[in-house]
Amino acid sequence: MADHYEVLGVGRDASAEEIKRAYRKLARKFHPDVNPAPDAADQFKSVTRAYEVLSDPEKRRNYDATGHENGTGGMGGGFGGADFGGFQDIFETFFGAGGSGGMGGGPTGRARRGQDALITASIDLRDAVFGTEKTLEVDTAVVCPTCDGSCCQPGTQPETCTICNGQGAVRRPVRSILGTVMAAETCSACQGFGTVIPDPCRECSGQGRIRERTSLTIKIPAGVATGTRIQLAGRGEAGPGGGPHADLYVEIEVRQHDVFVRDGDHLLATMSVPMTAAALGTTLTLDTFDGEQEVPVKAGTQSGEVQTLKGLGVGRLRSNGRGDLKVTLRVETPTRLDDEQRQLLEQLATVRGEDRVHGTTEQRGLFSKLRDNLKNL
Known part of the structure; x- marks a missing residue:
């Protein structure tokens, strides 16, 4: 009878995993369904028998000791001959760890x-x-x-x-x-x-x-x-x-837009307003996703004020309606004036009594003063 180690092509010190890998490789090679050679069935049986012996720790010990499959061994006295590899197979048997086709699962x-x-x-x-x-x-x-x-x-x-x-x-x-x-x-x-x-x-x-x-x-x-x-x-x-x-x-x-910034369901935009237009009031035109829209600028508008265009924002994902379009107005102060423009502004400043402007401070209320006093205690 051929040596089981030689049949599987592994050494006598081969690990259990090496024996399993060798068996699977040879089983696929000699399986009668995929190998039409006349001796494929006999070779497959030899490979399978060798694996049955060498994959069982107790049988392998007996085979290594006696040179044949039927040797004495087993439980012995106490747990001296206990096969803990077999104990693992018990868990595989009951809990299906041995493979997808284990114990009655089909x-x-x-x-x-x-x-x-x-x-x-x-x-x-x-x-x-x-x-x-x-x-x-x-x-x-x-x-x-x-x-x-x-x-x-x-x-x-x-x-x-x-x-x-x-x-x-x-x-x-x-x-x-x-x-x-x-x-x-x-x-x-x-x-x-x-x-x-x-x-x-x-x-x-x-x-x-x-x-x-x-x-x-x-x-x-x-x-x-x-x-x-x-x-x-x-x-x-x-x-x-x-x-x-x-x-x-x-x-x-979502790609970024050149004009609008998203804030939740709202859209944000910033528009520049000339100083004179902010003082006198005007109407600006903004090209939105809904077409051109008028943005009112009331007389005396200050930089940073926001005009809201209702319902021109982003559609709401899980409900009806849309958010708003909020336009922040930025008042532009001219940085370069020609002589005529400067004279006109100086005349305006004189008329308004602003040719010599002194900074003013806001009057602090009673509670603000009281709060500061408490901080200093």
Whole structure:
């Protein structure tokens, strides 16, 4: 009988993980469903038997000591011969840690939900004010048009795994501190699906989906802001094996505007007013998202005063109506005067008694004085 270590191609000091990796590699290579060689079935059985012995710590100790599979060992006195690897298999058996096809759970379906995706859409401030529709190019996974998600080449279908008989898991006896128990682990031949695909679809390589660039038109509501995410249920990636589509999330990025600044549902703008116009009063014209609007400037307007244009702001995201457009007026004081302008201003200053202006201070009230006195105590 061939040496089990040689069959798996590992050294006698190989770890349990190395033995498992070697077995899975050889099992895939010699599985009769994928290897048509006449001796593939016998080689697969040898590989499987070698793994059954070397993956069981107690059997491996007996095999290393005696050179054959049936050796004495076991529980011994007390816990001296306890197989804590088998104890771990007990937990795997009862709690399903041994694999997706463990202990009565049945085989795992190939169809799985796709993965959610996140993309960014940049829009203008006007689009955030009124809402808009936008067409996006999305690189995503779609159902394979050749196999329609079945993963099989047209005209073929999955076949029941002959190793686990369609259960998705294989069982083996292991010794533990509780005695000999049956441990279940995912079938390495079918990866827990219970079926194998002898002729995978050539277009999708047996995945049931392909990547494709598609166009997507979405409706962006009024009131969105940078960072707002719109969920499009079922518009994300198609799942493997014909699984359901995931969700697509579109994160909004609002570009800055040259004139308007957003403040919640309101729009802010600043307009310059000549000193004489602010003193005499006038009407300015502002080009807004709703067309040209008149901004009244009353006589005697001071720099920093705000005129509010009701209902010309941003649409509210989750309610009706819009915010306001608030225009801050900035009075401009001339910095360069010709002789005629200077003479006119000097005449005005004389008439108003402002040719010799003395700074004035505001009178402090009783409570202000009392507060300052209390601070000095």
